[in-house]
Amino acid sequence: MYQLYYSPGACSLAIHTLLIELGQPFELINKNDVDFAAINPLGAVPVLRDGDTLIREGAAIVLYLVEKHGSELLPEAGxxxxxNALQWLMFANATVHPAYSKLFFIMRALDGDAAQDKAFEAAAQAAGKLWALVDEQLGKTRFVTGDKLGIADILLTVYANWGGFFTVDIPLGANVRRMLSDVSALPSFQKALTTEGVDYKAAA
Ligand SMILES: N[C@@H](CCC(=O)N[C@@H](CS)C(=O)NCC(=O)O)C(=O)O
Incomplete structure (x- = not known):
């Protein structure tokens, strides 16, 4: 059985949802309940254990699971x-996620500092530009890679909810909110949210 190391509402929520979508049994382990430094010295979730194999990095975990079990969440290889789906997966994981990581960094490192508002504003604008691209695509297709749900939609839906942590607004377009509403209503996503004890507010 897989073991997924997670933190409630973090990017590990996308892997949690994927495991449910794949119908795979897994054990969910809160990183605060174990000596997590021994599992990932960087302290970051998600980490997936499959027997003796330990996998860090969300995109690597997605590809590993989809290649192993097959899923319509990623079209056929080659x-x-x-x-196109890989491009959107990496855009989400390696471009949108780091844009939010900057906001979390500003929240923690500049707490109480006069520069915090200015830094928040710049980082929120940068994140907003990324969502504008997503919104443009979603003006043409129901999900980012077409009319079928893909893995990138799930990742983006997880990240969008982090906007609620900050004192600055990250604008999400109407098309984005429609997609967030569709994805967050999925039984798999709802189950993962309930298990992790997380409220979903980004689609409102
Ligand atoms: N590149 C990594 C980023 C992972 C990451 O930033 N995880 C966040 C949660 S979304 C985390 O665990 N942060 C806690 C920390 O770094 O201490 C991935 O895609 O897996």
Whole structure:
């Protein structure tokens, strides 16, 4: 059985949802309940254990699980559709997620500092530009890679909810909110939210 190390509402929520979508049994382990430094010296979730194999990095975990079990959340390997879906997966994981990581850094490192508001404003604007791109795509298709739900939609839906942590607004367009509403209503996403004890507010 898989073991998923997670933190409530963190990016590990996307892997949690994926495991449910794949119908795979797994044990969920809160990183605060174990000596997590021994599992990931960087302290970051998600980490997936599959027997003797330990996998860090969300995108690597997604690819590992989908390659192993197969899923319509990623189109067939070697096709233009797969290339497009990989591009959106990496855009979410390696571009949108780090934009939010900057906001979390500003929240913690500049707490009480006069520069915090200015830094928040700049980082929120940068994140807003990324969401504008997503909104433009979602003006053409129901989900970012087409009319079917893909893995990138799930990642983006998790990240969008982090906006509630900050004192600055990160604008999300109407098309984005429609997608967030669809994805957050999925039974798998709802189950993962309930298990982690997380409220979903980004689609409102
Ligand atoms: N590149 C990593 C980033 C992971 C990451 O930043 N995880 C956050 C939660 S969303 C975390 O655990 N942060 C806690 C920390 O770094 O102490 C990935 O995609 O897995």
């Amino acid at each position: 096709t233009p559709e797969r290339a």
